Amino acid sequence: MLKINNLHVKLEEEDKQILKGLTLEVPAGEVHAIMGPNGSGKSTLSYVLSGRDGYEVTDGEAELDGEDLLDMDPEVRAAAGLFLAFQYPVEIPGVGNMTFLRTAVNAQRKARGEAELTAGEFLKEVRVKAAELQISPDMLKRPVNVGFSGGEKKRNEILQMAMLSPRMCIMDETDSGLDVDAMRLVSEGVNALRSPDRSFLVITHYQRLLDHIKPDVVHIMSNGRIIKSGGPELALEVEQNGYADLLAEAD
């Protein structure tokens, strides 16, 4: 599904190398987690994969289903099946959550040559999915993320994910700022989306999220590279001992 090979990325504005030869493969249907100390390049990886400006790929490649991701505009990547759940979802006053989401769903469908959803079809689907995530009709009507609590914003991200049905979901510290109940809700939302032809890349600092969203593979990232990969037990090891041993081992 997602193949990243020897990816080197620097900041466009300054001469600072962030990713230094990152290689990673997430096969279809699997959930992979990335953990790593602050500043190791985890968020940069999620931004580069989804096409945010400000980064320059100096070497390596990233493919989604065999297609070169790095040359596509962000909306083309989205239509190709990539989704990034933001660590800090953006507030957009004056634009209704529903209007935004319906526009996004239909723009992707159109780009893929599928029929657009009518207002009725969309409404029916979004109501069911919102209810599962305990998102109130009032939240759907409000402007995008405006006046949402931290937990509501993250649930709104999962709602978008559910409506857009991406094949490759990247979640950037979705657990940050969530209380126990919100984390359970978000995790249930994600688990409900797990399927043989959908993959997840879950970036997190804490093992706790991985109790809810059980990963197939855990990668440890440091200094712009994956330094170790293993099963879920690797996350437990980090939780207990921190990164020091792993970093020392990698050096």
Add this chain to the structure above:
Amino acid sequence: MSDIAVKSKAEVTPQVSGNPKAAAALDDRLAAITMPDAGFSADARADAMVRLRAMGLPAPRDEYWRYTNPSAFNAATATALPFDADGAESPLFTGRDKLTLVFVDGAFDAAASDDLSLEGVEITTLAKADAAGDHWAAGLYGQLELAGQTPVKRPFAALNTAVAHDGLLIRVTGKPSKPVHVLYRRGTADADAVWHHVIRVEDGAELTLLESGMVGARSNGMLEVDLAKGAKLHHIAAKRANDPKVGLSHIFARVGAEAQLKSFTLAVNGTLMRHEGAIDIVGDDAVAHIAAAVLGDGNVGPFHHDDTVFITHGAERGESRQVFKKVLKNGATGVFQGKILVKQGAQKTDGYQISQALLLDDNSQFLAKPELEIYADDVKCSHGSTTGAIDEEALFYLRSRGVPYDRAIVFLVLSFLADALSEVEDDDLRDDINDRLEAWLTTPPQN
């Protein structure tokens, strides 16, 4: 055209003092105008002519004309424009129950208008009232304009009072069941349209006033508004999109105790527009909100849009808001000159002013002159002015969801304008305006 106003040529007395060149320009300007045959308004017009002569026409060196070149307004005659007889109603107001009154080149067109009867409202025209003699508007016509001449002179407002042939005189005594809609149309290619409305809303009465259409090759419109205790006026002006004329519009208002004035202007493209507001809060616990949403594309016309708005608090616990949002591209220019003046004794005033421009490219500019002048010591006043580009973070967020770039820009423009639109009280009307803006932004503007 109204058949009531009898026309006579202006009697022009050459000005003896001041800059002879400027005086000659004013003489030329006045000589080109056919003066109305005034009745009840004769004294007010004569006074206005005296103050106009004392002020003279504005020059770029005048403090409030530095950002907008007055020459097109100073010129003796209007430059003819390619004539397009289509005075279509703004699609914003179609399908809405309303009393529509049509003005062609500034003159009331009775045949094209609805019947002037609406419960809770007395309506007549300026031309008719002038022909008839005495009128309730005698104490108001030109008086609010006069009050608005301090502290900043506004020569074109005085000119308007002196020379306007026609307009509406509306006295609201109740709560009419539907809005009054003034629809402006062009009649001739070189029309220099001048009109002057006076609206008096009595104690506890309410009116929604809609304005739309396009008018003249050059225009000078005046809206004098007098709100008695607890009166409300909700005013929404939707300028015709892509109107190539050069236009001046004025709102000069006196807001009484517990009264509410809400005025919102929508402008999309065009050439040269200046909107002047002079709002006097004279009664306690009064509210005055003036807002505008402006979209300017310099490729459609040499877009220059100026809002010059003063709100004066002369009573206690007044609340005022000025919310101006301009979206500019392709060499468009936006101007905002706004002041909150809080007089001594106007305690507990709550004044707010925000002027913001969203520049969609590097060629456009926004010139802002926000001012606060406060002589009371227990007030809450704030002002802010920003000029910025599209928020990259929000743009990326939208695109990452699959929203194409152009569509994402439309969302962000609407988001930028939302604060101004929220000044429109009527939910349906606000949604209509939002939909209309969206349509304008997604397809080339038609009207």
